[in-house]
Amino acid sequence: MAFRALRQAADTLARQMRCASVALLLAMGMGALLAPFTAQAATVLRVLSWPGYADPDVVAVFEKRHRVKVEVTTVASDEVLRAKLDSPDGAGFDLVAANTAEISRLIAHDKLIPLLSGNIPNTARQLLRFRQLQSIAGIHRRGEVYAMPFTYSEMGLVYDRQQFSTPPRSIAVLWDVRWQGKVLAFADSSHGFSLAAMYRGLAPFRVDASRFSALAKDLVALRRNVRSFYSLPEESVELFRKHKVAVMHANYGQQQLKQLRDAGLDVGYVVPKEGALAWLDCWAITRRSTQVALATEWINYMLDPAVSRQFTRRQGLANTLEEPPVLAGDGPMGPIVWLEPVEDETLRARLWQRIVSGDRPNRF
């Protein structure tokens, strides 16, 4: 009897083990079948931003924390940013880091969705002037906020302390023939005309059509005074050093200042009396996004003190949580002018192409 019971027990166990192994094999097979699909179906957060905003290590932490994949596309100019957001191809982007002017344009084109700052607890840590969102032009409409300030940079002047005994006070220094061939300017149609308008004491973003010819001639004059127009910060560093540049319109602001100083150049930084155009880059969630909650998490993550401080440390760009120390000493002289959409982007671009190509003044 005991022997039979033992045998029955053994048989049952064997049967169970067979069932279990079949189940295991089935599960493995299913897993193997499903693996590619699950991999493909993994959540991907698509981020459109500027170089250095989302470094791989910073992204990796977020990816690990939320078990998602983040695809970061970087742009180096507003034109490209615009083109990428306007392109209907591909999956589009969930998030975009753009300056206030671009945000305003995107709101106008209904490309963004309003943010609920209650879902972004880290906003409580921001400096007061960035918490008063209604006072920042371009990021709100009808009482709703569409973007969260992340970083900003005024386009001040970088100057060589060896060549300037006192910091330049006005943007007119860029046109000063004394520095001919020792000036660098940024290759951007929008900013180019805004700069010329400020030089002439005009509203930078609302240039009257009748003024364009004159401003174009001013920009030709600027062209004749510069050593070159640059696009990338690395390029500006090389040109600055190689051609003993005296003064540069720093489109990348303090970021560029940091790079130049890292390269061993003795440079100063100043906001001229006409004021400095400043971009305020904000994070916004696009209307195309299908994962708003995750995108909101991303914005909150970007405003995390550790992330924001690391960003400032690495890029030399100010964050919205702490006042930047860089301007101390030289100090800003003029006002900071947050960028706004310009009156006629196409016209500016068309003219700018001819200016940069080298058309002579009589053709404007």
Place this chain on the structure above:
Amino acid sequence: MARMKWGIALRLGALLASFSVFAAVLAGYYTFDSSRERLQGRAERSLLATTQVLARHMQAGFGTVARDTAFMASVAATEMDRGRLADVFKASLATHSSYQQIRLISARDHGLELVRIDRQGDALVRVADDLLQEKAHFPFVFEALGLPAGTVYMSEFGINHEDAAKDSALPVFSVASPVVQAGQVRGVVVVRVAAEPFLRNFNAALPTPYGFFLSNRWGDFLVHPDATQTFGFDRGQRILIQESFAQVAALIDGRAEDAVLSQPGTTDEEALVFSFVRMPFGSQGEGRFMVVGLSQPLATVQGEVLDLGRSILKILLVLSVVGVALAAGVSRVVTQPLQVLVKAAQVFSRGQSHGALPVQRSDEVGELARSFHDMEQQISRQLTELSVSRDAMAQLAHHDTLTGLPNRRMFEQRLPQVLELSRRSGRGCALLFVDLDDFKSINDAHGHAVGDLVLQAVARTIVGAVRQVDAVARLAGDEFTVLCENVDSDDAALQIVDKLEHAFDTPFDIDGRPFPVRASVGLSLFPRDAHDAHTLLASADEAMYRVKQSHRRRLFVSLRR
């Protein structure tokens, strides 16, 4: 025995064969393994070498453009007539399809173009004077203006934005050379080269599986099999080679001159081997460079490895077959003399003679054969001794030691055989029973020694009295028998008896003294008196007894007389 013999041969053969196959497989595997690495290494080196050759070709190509540009700059320095200079430019554009534009740019007037020939489709067009532009802010102008005569400045590769037309926004690079007149730099000649047709001169010769890569010194892709990866910086994107291939960072940083790496295949892409080379670019002092790269599917590299594997496998098969054959041969060579010995042992055990053993061999087999031979001799010797002693034993068992005659046992064995023969042949036989008279008294009177001498003399007498063929035996004491074959009649039998009785008439000579001995002879005939051995003997005994009685009576009568 046969299975045993096969066993050793088979086992030895299998052992040797497996040894040789194992050795062949081992050697084959190591050859394959090391060759694979060497082959892959060689393929990588050859890819690197190809890349280096390509880079040198490209440098030579840049050099050609540089020489053209420098030549045109020297022409521009001497040719005052702009029309003729324009013709020179046009001639150069006509002969170099990759040249897109050639111009003379002034060192003054903010780099105003003085002569500019554009390729517009198939036509070479000289741009009208009022459309000429100022180019002093372009690196190819301000960098070249600072150069000595005869040298050139190579611009970085970029997308052309100098022309308003959208379709002219193509990858280009410009080569500029200063125009020096009397030690004064008057301007620069700039040749704008369309990158694609220029590079096609070099990479068009590459077979299809090769992928071609080119990056600038910051790592931005300029050429990539996937065109969307190129000139990212022009679209505000940085698509960097060092981010795709981490090892190339060392080239960008100047820590290495070349890099070879392989990327495992994915479901969409096959595995590739890459080789990258840092190609100096621009003039020597500048330290500028580009990264030139080639990719090759790993499959083409591994294809050779597989071919190698297949040929090694073939060699391995041949080696194994040879090994098995050798093993069979060796096992035969070793086991054949053993088999000879085994056969010899078998034959010997049957007591037959066998062929020669391999005793002359000096090896272990020879030793074994010699030992076997010695053993065989010893056994033969012992067998002979044994048979001699057995014969003696048989003699002892069947003969009487005193007289040397067959004893009762032998007689009793022999008698039935003789009777059987007689029965078959139909010829009768006679049995004589001889008993000495008063032998006891001889023994008592003269002693046993004399008795024995008497018995010996009796035996000799009986043997001498009967026929040669008749069998004499001593049954016991003074009892003797004579078995006579082929005795067909009573007369013949009585003749024998008579002859025998007469033999006792003469006294025996015992130790030189006459010694009278009497014997009683009983006769019985087969098959007349008996039909079997026992009855025949009993009958003869009985007859003898009657004779003895008559002898006593005769003696009694003579005593009474």
